[in-house]
Amino acid sequence: MSTATQAAIRAIRWYQRNISANTPARCRYYPTCSNYALQAIRRFGIVRGGTLALLRLLRCRPWSRGGIDDVPQRFSLFYRYSWSKAHEEPRLTPLASHTKEMA
Known part of the structure; x- marks a missing residue:
């Protein structure tokens, strides 16, 4: 972790403890x-x-709807849009089932 990253984390932690x-x-x-x-x-x-x-921070304003907004798994500036795949998690179940119907 770089020195700049550590300094930013310390600054955010300070804000959380002392201001927030x-x-x-x-x-x-x-x-x-x-x-x-x-x-x-x-x-x-x-x-x-x-x-x-x-x-x-630019999205967080009094008239926004808010809700759950996790950090994306992959970096993308457009992860909030429906056509972006950056926010999707890997699926554990197949999208289609190949079972045969028994008649």
């Missing part, structure tokens, strides 16, 4: 924006993870 802990919860998303930033930076590094965190 003393203010009422208002985040419309799960995980919270600071937890999202931690996960994104740990997964993708300071540049890519920081970009995802910044985009998340």
